[in-house]
Amino acid sequence: MVFKQFREVLRNPKLLIPVIAILFIPILYSGIYLWAFWDPYANTEKLPVAVVNEDQGAKLDNKKLHIGDDLVKELKDNDDFKWEFVSAKQAEEGIKDNKYYARIVMPEDFSKRAKTAMDPHPDKLRLEYETNSGYNYLGSQIGKKGIEKLNEKLSHKISRKYTEILFDKFGEMKKGIKKASDGAGKLADGSSKLTKGSNDLQKGSGKLAEKTKEFGDGIGQLNNGSSKLSDGLKQSEAGAGKLYDGVKSKTSDVNKLAQGSTQLNDGIGQLTSGLGKLDGKGSDIVDAQGKLAKGASQLNEGAQKAEQGAKKLADNGTPLAKGANTLNDGAQKLSKSTKLYAAGVLATSKGAEAVDTNLAAVLEALKKNPDMSKEVLIAKLTAIEAGSKKVSEGSKVLAEKGSSLVEGADQIAGGSSKLASGLEKYTGGADQLHSGLEGLVKGSGQLADGQEKLAKGTSLFMSKIGEVKEGSEKLQAGSSQLANGNEKLAKGWGTVVSGVGSLQDAQSKLYKGSIDLSGGLAKAQEGSIKLNDGVDQLDDGQKKLGKGIDSLNDGNEKLYNKLHKASNKAEKTKQTDDEVKMIADPVKTLNKSATDDLSYGVGIAPYFLSLGLYVGALMLTIVFPLVEPAGRVRNAFSWFFSKFAFMAVTGVIQALIADAIILNGLGLEVQSTGYFILFSIITSLTYMAIIQFLTTTMGNPGRFIAILILIFQLTSSAGTFPLEMIPNGLQSIHYFVPMSYSIAGFRAVITSGIYSDMWNNAIVLMYFMIPMLLLSIVFFVLKTKKLKQNEESAELE
Template sequence: MKSMSVFFKDLGASFKKPKVIIPILVVLFIPVLYSGMFLTAFWDPYGKMNELPVAVVNEDTGAEYEGKSLQVGHDLVDELKKNDDFSWRFVTREQADKGMKNNEYYMKIVIPEDFSSKATTLMDEQPQPAKLIFEPNEGYNFLASQIGGTAVKEIKSKVSAKVTEAYTETLFDQVEKISGGLSDAGSGASTISDGAVQLDEGALKLKENLAKLVQGTNQLQNGVTPLEEGAVTLSKGAKDLQGGASSLASGLSQLSAAQKQLEDGAVKAQEGGAQLNTGLQASLQGAEKLQAGLTAAEQGSAKLQTGLEASLQGSGQVAEGAKGVAQGLEQLAKASPDLAANPELAKLIAASKAVAEGSQQVAAGQQELVHGARELHGAHGQLLQGSGELVQGQQQLAQGASQLASGQEQLASGLKQFGAKLSEAATGGQSLASGAAQLSGGAEKLQGGVGQLSGGVSTIASGSKQLAGGAGELKDGMDKLASGSGELASKLSEAAEQTSGVKKSDELVNMYAKPIEIEEHKMNEVPNYGTGFSPYFLSLGLFVGALISTLVVPTRGSSVSEATGWNRFVSRALAFTGMSLIQSILSAALMLYVLKLEVQSVPLFYFFTFATSLCFMFIIQALVTWLDNPGRFLAILMLIFQLTTSAGTFPLELIPDWMKVFNPLLPMTYSVSGYKAVISSGEFGVAWQNLGVLAGFGVAFLILTMLYFLRREQPGTASMTTAEA
């Protein structure tokens, strides 16, 4: 008997029994119900988030920031009112707590009263972040609380952007102020640079003049040394002059006294001349005495002439020395203005001039005295010669008596004049001695002053050298200041130009608050939750449908008693193939036309669904055919392992390592991967590759089923057992 005849007879027998056909019809819709119900319920759960009630409590009292009112909590509430991410319920704290307790809200978001004030602490030494209080009702629904946590993170980003906008506006305001300040600073720095250049030029002049000062002080120091030596010599000469003047005054006093005696003698000689006529004897004696007196007078007049000549020479030297001292002091006063202001120096210069003038007057008087002394000496010589002739020529005495009387009269008159001049010379000598004493004292003071002047000049020279060195350092510093101030002005101007280009605008503030926009390019885009989980739930529904099919379709028996094992194998294989075909068509149609699943290839989607269902059907058929109910238990155990290891929900990398071992060994791994290629990625090569693995699983387990029937060639019973029904 042919195997197809056995199949159709078994099929006809099933349709004659309502208890058999009805369960079969129900089982055909198991994959549709399983995958369809799951996917319909979770097709796009995020699309109805606006129906999820969430309580929002705003307790923010606001704050002031940089003169502006900051109402971050109020702005957040306005933002939430604009979107429908959740069913926002803006309530009080008491209403929110009561609603959470009564499971009216899935979560609660509280905006604290210090939310805005803490948002203004960014520039404080210890900034405090603003906090949102998120209270999920995890006991009410854990998944809703997890979704709410993600939403709160998004809210946090929006609020942060708003706060950043406020910060950015303030920052740009400050940048504009800084730009103006930098411009003013640049102008000020330019002024500083110009002043530094002028100051640098002044420092250069100061350095040059200080160099001249150093040179002048060196010359002054060199000139003070001879001056100091000259002052010492002057002091010594003044002392010698004082001694000579004192001697001169004493000699002139003695000479004046001798002149009076000479004058008296001349008077007596005149009287004797008058008596000469009366007695030659008396005249002869008088002539002898006269001769002796004239001899003494001649010697005295010679000494007087010598002393007067020496005095005249000393007076000339004193006058020249005093004149040189006065000129030296005047030159010194001209060379040193500070010294010229010293009143002692002025007195000294005046005294030197007075000494010079007095010395000149003394010299003039002495010149006259020398002339008179010379005449006196000549007269004495003549008298001495006359007295000799008088002694020798007594006979001529009478004749010359009258001449003698006349000469004696002239002598008396000359002696009177000589006495008057000698008295004046004595007075001048005393004045000269007094001036010489003053000159000596002034010379000593001059010597001390010149010594102090020398020390001061040395100090000035040392200080001027240090000042010149400091002026050099000042010049170097001013060069650096001029260069640095110029660079500062340039940099400040550049900074002002750069910052002046920063203009605050709403677009610029928004850019700083949200500097990054994400441009999303999805690869193998999955439009919704249901599309992403379709490979998993389709595979799961087809596997469950195949498992339940073994409960309503006989796996071993046949309604044809004469059927061989091969006939029964073919009949059962065709029956389960038909079940798979109908289940796969119904499931694919539901996904495509009811749930509007978008796939990369509709024919391939139908074919892959049928191949997957047929693979699962042959696997479960073999297990149940060989083991009956224990085989179903193994199928359920396989289903459990596949639920976790097929990577249909969480990625394979996230499951425990010991479970990863089962991933390549179970067929749902390949059905899920193939569905992803057919539905989303369009990688048909991957789909055909997985299809080949599924075909290998199906053929291998179909062969196991065939081996079972070939080993049991005894005819099947004429009717199905109760368990198989």
């Protein structure tokens, strides 16, 4: 039946011509499509793209920058697209009129944005573009890819420009590194000196701490001495008050004494005169006795008064002398205390000057320190220095005033000593005066009493009158001296009272001054304690500072070594064009893909070849009788085989024609021509077996099912886009349609050369083909049985 089937087709022109036409269906379907889109990207120079340059340019490092103009010049020598340089209005109208597939716009600030690359917040260049997707999507996408590639080239160009500028800056930086290296060397030397100065400063701060402690101790001793001085001055002030009160109270007694002495002197003068007259005129003795009695009476009264005054003077002279002695002792103590005070003040002044000197040295050393974090310490030390200067100046003033105090105390001591000595003499004279006046009173009494005896002893008296006259003259001389002394005493007593008053005022002021001095010294002692604490803190800080300076010195040495090495390396670095290219475009893509140079047609050939063979098999079922036998049916297998053999030969011829034209006409290069032809035949036979079963068993409904299978295969076989890019629902269908495996097998033969993949996919196609053939045989077996039953029924009739 096989030969009969072939003979029937060959003898029937109505059947032969359609079959011959169907033999070219696969190549018509796949070949023409592949030829049309074999390498569409090779013709992009015919794709019109509008270019609008509105760049106004800019200046970068005093150099003109016109990136827009440079890009236009470059595009004029570029044939990737059909570049048309137009205005913004022309480009916009061209997009609307579908004249351009895309447009590129370089705005006014295109170059200006490029110069901001060195700014903290740079602005990226904006290369504006618009694709005309509504006119032709694929064309716009090709234009978009081209613009992206253009953007990449532009980025490399700008990067190179900035790399050149960066190298120029690097040249300046090398000089800066050299200067920094030299400066680091000087800094290292300075830090060494700073270390030495810090050591000296640390020693000075230690001495300062010792001297400050001594200064505090001296202030404490001076404060104690000041307290004792205040106590002594308080006692001295009290003694001076008592002395002043006592001296002032005796003023009236001294005046009375002077008056009594004058009266005594006058009486004695009268006595002497009387004695003279008596001596000259004895006859007048009786008369004179009366006058003598009267004078004696007056003498007795005056002597009594003088005796009373002298007694009071003697009584009061004793406490006055004691007060003067007390004043003398207090003045001597004052003199000793003030000498100690002056010495302490002088020591304070020297200690303060030492503090001032050491603090000035500290400040001078710290000011040489370039570390600005020590400013607070410098400010505190400046304040301490100012305070120490004030202490020094105050101490000098105290020392100066203390010298005056010593001199005044010495004068007080000397004056009080003389006063005590004079008062002792005065007290002694007053005692003698009292004793003499007592005798005078007794004598005047006896004189009055003896007036009765005078007459009796007149003759005797007259004989002794010369001696009495001589004694009276001596008594008058002594009385004159006593009167003169008492007169001087009366006159000088006011000065004594005034001096003692001045002494009391001076003692009060001195006492108040000592209290102020004691308070100031107490504050000075508190200040010295704080100063001592501050100096201790300064000493601790100086130790920490010394450690920090040591670390700084080590860091400076390391910095110098690093910068020196960096400077040497930088000097060895030379700018070359290759280095500029390397930095601007550091990555070079090395494509080691064996199939990278494939065209678009090669990529889609497996898909369209599989599609052409499937459509060719489907078209054959339209003109070829799939069930009607070519002769008498002997058995089911011969009937099936006659039909499948013709379809198989037709499929093989279709595959051979398609392969021949694709290989030789389009120039498709495959890894193995034999395997390519073999796999094409296997694919064609698989499709014939599937379509034979569907159309033979179901007729037109089966043909419709075959078309539905074709549709699902077109979407799920991953012939164009990768499987991962299609919807998940279609991905699950991918593994159940034969075209998925035919495409994968063709790719293995055409591009990858992995023949194991080809054989694996061929085996899967066999899994589709063999079951379809067996089912077709089952159909023909059943059909044969039914046909024989019909024949037997016809014979019986």
